Amino acid sequence: MVGVADLGGGVDAEVPFRFLTNNSQRGRHDVATKLQRLGIEVEDEHSFTCARATAQFLAAQKPGGTAFVIGEGGLRRALDQAGHAIVDRDPDYVVVGEGRTLGARASACRPASSRLDRARLLKRSSFTKPA
16 A cells, blocks of 8 residues: 555554545444554544444534434444444434445335434434534
């Protein structure tokens, strides 16, 4: 990987930094572990995922809200850690992330659509304040 050798061992503790990812499948620890295996000395707090950004955004919109989640562990963990309950009925938000196993969960939305009527759909392109 180009540039990894330059970072490995060369990360200056005096200069704040973050590794960003738009992959919502993995949590902070997973990202940090992957970077460590590439020879980059980082801690969990050095990574910031789109799942965490989503969770922080929702927490600012409606603290302690609820979400129907289509996505994997990283997204679900981030929402839980931000104080959002993951629900199957009457959510405040529907959050769609990446995943390898979206089929069954996504198709569950069809029969559940009447239960999701009042929810706001949140996807990557909707990071703006609701009207």
